[in-house]
Amino acid sequence: MTSFRADAVLFDMDGTLTDSIAAVEAAWGKVAKDIGQDPAYVIAATHGKRAIDNLSQFKPQILSHQMDSEVQDFEESILFFADAYKIHGPGSRLSSPPADNSESALDSEVDTPSLTPGSSAPSSRASSFAFESSRRPSFARRLNNALMMSAVPEAEVVDQYHAEFEDPSMEEDHFDMVESQWIHKSKIHQLEAWQIEAAAVDRSVRILPGVKKMIDSIPAGRYAVATSGAKTYAHGCMTRVGITIPPVTITADDKRLKAGKPAPDPFLLAAKCLGYNPKKCVVFEDSPSGIRAGVASGATVIAVCTSHERSKIENCGAHFIVDNMEKVKCEFVDGQLNFTVLA
16 A cells, blocks of 8 residues: 555546447447458557547548548547447337337437438437427328338338227327337438447446546546547547546647647646646556656556556556556545555
């Protein structure tokens, strides 16, 4: 057990605060397939680095004025992989009838990011069923509207609605269930092959062990996030796991940065914005490039083995290596942060 004091904390995000590695690797795997490269090689080469640096390396044909858009499209694809199982796959609420027969479940894709230009993105049809009058149109009229709009074969839609015609008295009780299932099926019909594959595996973003307790132990204004993710991805990940985005959050698309990790620039900028000397800060990191960036900033670096085996990061210069943040305790004492690192 070792104790020391510091003024502030600089957190990396992915692999340190949140676990979205499955979604990130799936997104880089898709890039690898698109350019004809080995996914394992591309995934290994991109971890812990900015998307802009990785895309510049693997897709050099991207022009400078196109890069911001390409980065955003890529990071939106990460969030699509993270959300697809819940929204479009077996984990979707639309896989079974909504319990309250409300239309809220139909709006579950509002957080799904837009996809790259030219892709066949799932589009919301909930508005098509938002009736202006409290009195619903006739069932026959609604079915006709559904058939006119459907991407699903007509016979399939008719089969789903056939029972309702046979027993009109049951129409209102069952329409929401049938309608929800039809909308879900028509959306799935619109997905591209990679999106269907994305929906087959749960790659949801998760908060890592000990993170909430650590953040709660640090006073406001004493910690920041410095991540290799751009704003779309970074804010999306933290929001999904319930982490309040700190006022000082340095993302990869911050125009004040001259370089990303393994350069120390993100951590130096974060410390400057907090108003503390980086040499009196603690950096939490998980990746080799991030650990090296923290060391280069002059901070005390605590490496967590949440995304890499200990053998992969033990020679990167970290002052402490722990399994996860549960092995580190923080208390605010006499105006400073007192850290205790458990063996």
